[in-house]
Amino acid sequence: MGRPIDARGWEFQVEGATPNTFIRLANLLSWSENPxxxxxTVDTTDFDSDGYYEQxxxxxxxxxxxxxxxxxxxGTRDPGQDYIDKTWAYKFGEESRGRMRYRHLSQNEWTVWECTVTPGERGGETNAKTSWSATxxxxxxxxxxxxAP
Incomplete structure (x- = not known):
């Protein structure tokens, strides 16, 4: 039986302006994947489905x-956040696609995505730190x- 792994053990990186050069996203507090x-889907229910839904x-x-x-x-922004906020978020069409990769520190492979990025809201209250997010x-x-070793 396996042991649960810590959520803080996940690392996320984005490919910067130089191909195959990845920049770590720092100061993360949470992450979620929606697979x-x-x-x-397409509905494939027909008379032969005997009243049961199919897709x-x-x-x-x-x-x-x-x-x-x-x-x-x-005064110097985190390089990963800065790249998303000032460069990647302002690309359109084909150029809006970039690459990110992620893995748990216990894994010996990165999962790599070609993807687009949507910057999230920023904000905070009087006694809070400013929030940052991206999808x-x-x-x-x-x-x-x-x-790589």
Whole structure:
């Protein structure tokens, strides 16, 4: 029987302006994956279904939302957050696609997505830290790559 793994052991990175150079997203507090997002089905129920519903999946999709704290050190933004907020979020058409990858620290492979990114809301209250978030929407099938030693 396996042991549960810690949510804090997941690492998320985005590919920056230099191909195959990934930048870690820092100061994350939570993440969630929705593997059923953008799924499309078609009803295949007919007279031979004997009153039971039937369907086929025609499209699979997935999203990952990460959220945390808006991060800066001595006025310099966290490189991963900064890349999403100032560069990736302003691309359109084909150029709106980029790559992100993620894995649990116990895994020896990255899951890699070609995806788009949607920046999330930022905000906070008097005695709080500023929030930051982004949602990645997968385009196509995921791939994997080994973790470099």
């Amino acid at each position: 059923g997002e953008n799924e499309e 086929d999946v025609m499209q699979r999709g997935s999203t990952i939302e990460v959220s945390g704290q808006y991060a800066a050190t001595s 990645f929407t997968r385009c196509g099938a995921p791939t994997t790559t080994a973790v």
